[in-house]
Amino acid sequence: MDRLDFTQGVVRTRVLEKKLLTFGTLERLIDAGTMDEAMKILKETDYGSSFSLLTENNDFETILFAELKRSFQIMDDVSPDSSIVNLLRLKYDYHNLKVLLKEIILDKDFSHLYLPIGTMDIKQIKTFILNENLQDVDPPVRAAIVEVLTDYKITRDPQRIGIILDRLYIYHFLKIIEAIKSPLFIEYAKAMIDFINVRTLIRVKRQKKDRKFLEEVLLSKGNIEKEKFLHSFTDSIDQIIRNFRNEKIAKGLIPALQSYKETNRFEDFEKEMDNYLIKLIREAKHIHFGPEPIFAYLLAKETEMKNLRIILVSKANEIPPQMVRKRMRESYV
């Protein structure tokens, strides 16, 4: 991949970045007294045209999703290499795959859960699975389907579908990133793996599962060795904080673990994780030639959607602004 091929795409991304919601706008949205007031503020922004179509206030989910889909389509057009945009579509693909396999295994209809934003044609894959002919499926996805189905035959535990696919998603993501050869992307993926492993560690402890299970669900290829997590298995949360104090991701990990310790909620851990990763990807602001700004823009857009959803949901449920502020993710701009 020639970095100079991205010159045009990067400049277009820079212009689009200006339309991302600023800190000030988000603050005004949080402080807005009612849903109507929030809508008025949103109508002044880039979301104006989409939100003016909104008739019933509570149907913002559809609009947010349509906006996200639109951002992906714009970036498809902007990026000269489709693998960058598809990299971020991958998590939707695996989400859809998860839903699909649960549908097949449990013989239920979950079609409302699909997120039509991925690269795969999920209906086609369903036909392939039902016909037991996976030849035309992308090899990593094929391997994932086979692994889930064989595992279910042995264990008969539908919960494992999610666990297996989450792991295979990360490996697939990492495989694409390794092919792109961007140091920033590799750092991003490794930091993500480390965070997920720590989350897995505390989750397994909380669910009181055994060490063998932890060993199975931990991801390899992160910056922190798998052994270190296994050694921390019997430790208290305070000891875990001390154990990981000197790691590369400590700047984000320690606050994440501390806020988990205070509230016992995984959402708080994930918020700090998101913040660390978006701060990491801010490096893309200084890159003029290469795929990083395109990746960063889509990530910024996803974060913005997350923040808007938090704000709008809390407006609908009349949650006070100070509570909302605690849940907000840091934005890219």
Next chain:
Amino acid sequence: MNFAEIFVNFGGVVFGGLGVALAVIMPGIGSARGVGLVGEATSGLMIEEPEKFGKSLLLELLPGTQGLYGFVIALLAMGQLYSTMEIAHGLFILMACLPIAFVGWKSAIFQGKVAAAGVSILAKNEQQTTKGIIFSVMVETYALLAFVLSLILLNSVTF
């Protein structure tokens, strides 16, 4: 007439001609690459904000000057060519053309990169565009030095 005889009789003009050709070819390639790169960046900007065309034009033109310098040196060197010139004279003209040939080639590409990055400034923060232009002009210094040296060399020795 065999090859050795051609070399002895016309070697001077052949080497002189090579110098002229290189002075046009290399900075020309560099400038085309540089201008092309900035062109890609500015066209990205035009899709979103076409009103910035005027300001982007300056950045677009900067890497183009190297090609022009090479062309001027080539014209001057060409004026000194004649069919019976000595090999030493021809070789000297070739040497005199080399500074602008090589520096023009590479500096145009590097300048193109700086100017393309400058387009990002124009995209995000229009008031600060001049800074991007200044950074880009810095690279021009070295092309200009090479141009001046080629010019002096061409006129410094009389055969």
